[in-house]
Amino acid sequence: MEVSIPALLLLLWLKALLNWLVVLTQWPHMVRTFSGFLCISLALVDTFLDVVVTQVFFMENFSIFGLHFTRYHICLLVQAAGFIYGVLHWPAFLLIGVDSYFTESTTEVPWPRKLTHTCGSLLLWVLATFYVFWRPDSSPIMEDEHQCKLTSRSQSSQVATVVLLALAAVLVCTSVLQEKGRRFQSQANLRCSVSAFLSTWSPFLVLLAFLLGSQVEIPAYLDMNVPWLCLLHSFHITLTLRSCSCLLCSPKMQKRWVSVCGRSA
Template sequence: MDTLLPSLLLLLWLKSFINWVVVTIQRHYVIRSFSGFFCISLALTDSFLSFIITAIYYLEDFNLSGWRLTRHHVCLLVQIACFICSVLHWPVFLLTLLDNLWTLSSSKTTWTQKLTYVVGVCLLWILATLYIFWVADVVLLLGDDKHCHVFSSSQSVQVLSTLLLTVTCVLFYSFTSRDGQKVQVFLHSTRGDRQICMVSLRQIMYTFLNTWAPFIILMIMFPFLQTEMNALLQMNTVWLCFLNSFSMAMALCSRPFEFSETITDGFCSWSFCFVYGAENQRKGHFQV
């Protein structure tokens, strides 16, 4: 789709502003997970890209260390950024899911984990860039001085469809399971001489949907509004936080709890409180 360059610049700066707003609000949580570190890297990348493109657009024609830059290079840079962002949705989603399954965004993150996240994020950006330039069959289209042709990504639609299908299947399973305990607040099982509580799938998904329902409805309505979002805008911090919340919900579905605990990513909050009854049995209370 063709976009006016002034409109494109405005959207890029607006996206950068929203990215930094989310990172600032979530500053206590972004340093705990892979998704958070990727949000920081995305905010930095978008800000740098917005500054470079704005400078080229207003200077129009200038030389930089022997490189002649014109407004045509604005389209080239935007298209390259679109292609790179378009291939990042699945890798980021899968890595976020694995990270939450492994750590579940624990309140304390060691320096080793943070260094691993930084290296992983940098490596992901490098691999995506190398893939676009050396592996993927991409064609860059030059625009004129006023318009630029940008592309959308099918990966975001695929990830959203997979996510919604998973949520639907989990809710359907929790309502139709023959085992009556699976629709209770907690599933009780024994591990050796200890009593373990597994959180109900239904309650976890309710918490996730109660928080992100407006965002999900907006994403579903986009195709019907006959508006197309380019790949550069599709990859944003709100989308990444949404994926992180879903990944945490999936991790909670497979995790047993033996003591009171609160799990949160800054958007969704799952609180698990346990007390001992008269018969020395552990009871659970779920709070949203």
């Protein structure tokens, strides 16, 4: 996918604004889970990269610490970030799942857990960066000085397919059990949990299914964003049969979940 440099800068800043909008509006939830700390780190990395590439764009030609930068390096920096973001999807999916399954959601989070989440997020970024720069097939590509060739998604489409298939399987399973007249508490809880999840994320899931079906190329840099990480967190929370005390769930939605599951108990 080829994008002009001004359009690329606009996309980068729009993504950063979207990330911070979600982080700030959901701040009480962000500081309670590993997913939240990963969202905060992603917003910080995006902002830092945007500031750097914008400075390079306006200064055009300068040197710092012996390194020479021109507008040519904007594409190189964004493509390098895209390579790093492209390999984060499966590790993030698995780590968010582990945190959701083994960590109880509480109002007050002890500082050792916050420190663990912070170190875990930092370590994930460091390992992904080392992995990308050690790969022989991650060389940036630029065809001319005014156009950037951005890599398309890889892991994100795989994770999205797994999420959609898992949700479809759960819906089919609960529907079949309901038609056969089998009423189990766990099955009822799972059904109302999935219903709460779909009521929050159905527009995003429809868009996701459309993108996967149409095979639209999306730059790897844009694939990794805060709403996507929030969806993964909510997905794992849904499968653990817990209340909707999760990212992007309003207090009204939490009360609705409790009332629905209370009636099905």
